[in-house]
Amino acid sequence: MSRRSVDVPALVEAARAGSPRAVARLISLVExxxxxxxxxxxxxxxxxxxxxxxxxxxxxxxGKSTSTNALVAGFRRQGKRVGVLAVDPSSPFSxxxxxxxRVRMQDHALDPEVYIRSMASRGHLGGLSWSxxxxxxxxxxAGCDVVLVETVGVxxxxxxxxxxADTTIVLLAPGMGDGIQAAKxxxxxxxxxxxxxxxxxxxxxxxxxxxxxxxSLGDRSGGEAQWRPPVMKTxxxxxxxxxxxxxAIDGHYAWMTEHGELHRRRRRRAxxxxxxxxxxxxxxxxxxxxxxxxxxxLAELVAExxxxxxTAADKILSVL
Amino acid sequence: MSRRSVDVPALVEAARAGSPRAVARLISLVExxxxxxxxxxxxxxxxxxxxxxxxxxxxxxxGKSTSTNALVAGFRRQGKRVGVLAVDPSSPFSxxxxxxxRVRMQDHALDPEVYIRSMASRGHLGGLSWSxxxxxxxxxxAGCDVVLVETVGVxxxxxxxxxxADTTIVLLAPGMGDGIQAAKxxxxxxxxxxxxxxxxxxxxxxxxxxxxxxxSLGDRSGGEAQWRPPVMKTxxxxxxxxxxxxxAIDGHYAWMTEHGELHRRRRRRAxxxxxxxxxxxxxxxxxxxxxxxxxxxLAELVAExxxxxxTAADKILSVL
Numbered sequence: 001m002s003r004r005s006v007d008v009p010a011l012v013e014a015a016r017a018g019s020p021r022a023v024a025r026l027i028s029l030v031e032x033x034x035x036x037x038x039x040x041x042x043x044x045x046x047x048x049x050x051x052x053x054x055x056x057x058x059x060x061x062x063g064k065s066t067s068t069n070a071l072v073a074g075f076r077r078q079g080k081r082v083g084v085l086a087v088d089p090s091s092p093f094s095x096x097x098x099x100x101x102r103v104r105m106q107d108h109a110l111d112p113e114v115y116i117r118s119m120a121s122r123g124h125l126g127g128l129s130w131s132x133x134x135x136x137x138x139x140x141x142a143g144c145d146v147v148l149v150e151t152v153g154v155x156x157x158x159x160x161x162x163x164x165a166d167t168t169i170v171l172l173a174p175g176m177g178d179g180i181q182a183a184k185x186x187x188x189x190x191x192x193x194x195x196x197x198x199x200x201x202x203x204x205x206x207x208x209x210x211x212x213x214x215x216s217l218g219d220r221s222g223g224e225a226q227w228r229p230p231v232m233k234t235x236x237x238x239x240x241x242x243x244x245x246x247x248a249i250d251g252h253y254a255w256m257t258e259h260g261e262l263h264r265r266r267r268r269r270a271x272x273x274x275x276x277x278x279x280x281x282x283x284x285x286x287x288x289x290x291x292x293x294x295x296x297x298l299a300e301l302v303a304e305x306x307x308x309x310x311t312a313a314d315k316i317l318s319v320l
Numbered sequence: 321m322s323r324r325s326v327d328v329p330a331l332v333e334a335a336r337a338g339s340p341r342a343v344a345r346l347i348s349l350v351e352x353x354x355x356x357x358x359x360x361x362x363x364x365x366x367x368x369x370x371x372x373x374x375x376x377x378x379x380x381x382x383g384k385s386t387s388t389n390a391l392v393a394g395f396r397r398q399g400k401r402v403g404v405l406a407v408d409p410s411s412p413f414s415x416x417x418x419x420x421x422r423v424r425m426q427d428h429a430l431d432p433e434v435y436i437r438s439m440a441s442r443g444h445l446g447g448l449s450w451s452x453x454x455x456x457x458x459x460x461x462a463g464c465d466v467v468l469v470e471t472v473g474v475x476x477x478x479x480x481x482x483x484x485a486d487t488t489i490v491l492l493a494p495g496m497g498d499g500i501q502a503a504k505x506x507x508x509x510x511x512x513x514x515x516x517x518x519x520x521x522x523x524x525x526x527x528x529x530x531x532x533x534x535x536s537l538g539d540r541s542g543g544e545a546q547w548r549p550p551v552m553k554t555x556x557x558x559x560x561x562x563x564x565x566x567x568a569i570d571g572h573y574a575w576m577t578e579h580g581e582l583h584r585r586r587r588r589r590a591x592x593x594x595x596x597x598x599x600x601x602x603x604x605x606x607x608x609x610x611x612x613x614x615x616x617x618l619a620e621l622v623a624e625x626x627x628x629x630x631t632a633a634d635k636i637l638s639v640l
Binding site: 037038041042044045046047048049133263266267268269270271273274275277278279281282283286290295296298299300302303304305306307308309310311312313316317320 | 364365587593597615622623626636
């Protein structure tokens with residue numbers, strides 16, 4: 001938003017020294033697509049790759065915020081610096097977030113070693129905000145040992161989170177997450193760790209069994225070493241089972257490091273990021289073409305049946 | 321799929337003469353991204369623009385299939401040739417549709433003037449299938465007077481349907497669609513006609529009032545003529561209120577024609593289509609770059625922190 005010049009190296013320095021205000025300012029710069037964005041990204045690059053990025057997803061009502069809160073407390077006990085990105089769904093038309101900041105996170109609101117940020121999910125494609133990967137880079141470079149990305153909602157954002165996280169935790173609750181439902185929602189493929197929260201409720205063991213069964217059906221053991229996603233039980237509101245989940249998270253990290261999977265995932269993530277930035281730039285150029293009436297004129301011809309959209313696209317491509 | 325040569329002009333001829341098999345084959349060609357796709361699109365172009373494209377959307381359980389069925393019966397009584405595209409949600413990973421064809425549509429399965437097709441929604445971006453606009457072109461060119469696009473599910477596909485339809489019908493049910501919920505889901509902005517189905521249930525009038533109130537709040541009367549979306553009641557399973565909806569559909573079409581809105585919408589739709597085909601081609605070229613290791617090499621540099629994704633994207637753009 002602000003066009004006044006930003007001292008990017010000083011901000012990055014302050015963020016790395018542990019200033020929450022500097023971290024917040026850097027995230028705002030990337031969220032607002034500030035003119036300084038490219039300079040910020042270049043300055044962060046040498047300091048990236050330290051944080052373990054953990055995605056947390058699941059349907060509404062399974063206890064994502066409570067679980068995130070409990071995990072943050074656990075990581076803090078281990079002396080780790082923690083970042084939390086809570087990605088809020090928003091109306092595709094309003095452009096703003098409908099939810100405010102997480103009140104349940106207030107346990108950690110005064111801890112200087114915990115950075116919490118709610119992000120809107122913008123853009124008509126929905127799902128995770130396009131600036132989420134960049135905010136992750138800020139928290140990573142600021143020295144977070146762990147960054148939790150909590151996605152609210154279901155569907156698209158669950159799929160996208162896999163592209164951003166080193167480790168994806170899928171939360172379920174008894175009765176909500178039977179195997180077939182999970183398979184339909186496509187979440188079996190994305191979880192590195194499955195957690196059945198609210199496990200003091202009826203049906204928790206059945207849900208665990210169900211998910212284990214569905215995972216075993218989808219087992220793609222093609223010779224190479226495979227991570228077998230554990231299915232665990234928690235009562236996050238009472239911190240039950242949280243230590244075991246923390247152990248599973250460390251176990252997954254160690255396994256990925258040992259098998260080269262961490263590097264593979266991060267390279268894939270970088271490739272996706274490069275691709276999406278490239279497409280965004282190209283789309284902006286097409287926006288220019290649209291303003292310059294090239295696309296509009298061709299659209300007129302397509303609308304009246306004089307030409308077809310493929311031939312029109314070829315014309316645009318020859319200009320780009 | 322099939323690589324054997326296709327006699328496109330003969331197929332288009334047969335489709336226009338009313339052969340359901342030819343229509344089905346053309347849709348399969350566009351769904352499968354056949355090598356003949358471009359030839360098909362070019363052959364269809366001169367015959368497009370006749371059909372009134374009607375989108376039907378709403379949350380699960382409001383009675384979309386039943387309503388579509390009732391509307392089809394109504395249009396048939398008017399002697400119109402009708403196309404139905406039912407877009408199914410599918411696992412983002414499986415690539416196939418989880419739901420089969422609509423059983424409730426079987427009322428019309430033997431009517432040669434009704435073409436019914438279920439389409440999978442593919443691609444990791446979810447929502448409507450990328451081939452939906454092309455299947456619409458097939459049904460339009462095949463002489464359908466009306467094409468109903470029914471989207472199953474909520475969220476993304478509701479937004480996308482607006483881009484494809486001339487008229488968008490939003491279905492609600494008593495108690496499910498109170499105004500605030502509708503506003504949150506962003507559906508108030510997309511409906512040209514609102515229908516509260518299952519209106520024999522308690523709360524139907526309250527839902528109608530709620531939606532009317534929310535629409536009046538969002539009224540963007542900026543001088544120019546505005547369509548005021550009617551809010552109607554139906555019991556689709558008993559064909560109650562369907563004639564009134566058919567009248568509202570005709571009324572909306574007449575209004576759009578009179579105010580130039582039909583032409584505007586169709587030109588915008590053509591522009592979107594050109595843009596998305598252009599982006600798809602560019603994305604395929606990036607896929608080539610990826611296979612050719614350009615993006616992979618850059619991703620390695622980003623993953624290790626030697627460069628940042630924006631600088632890497634600039635390098636890709638200089639190659640494209």
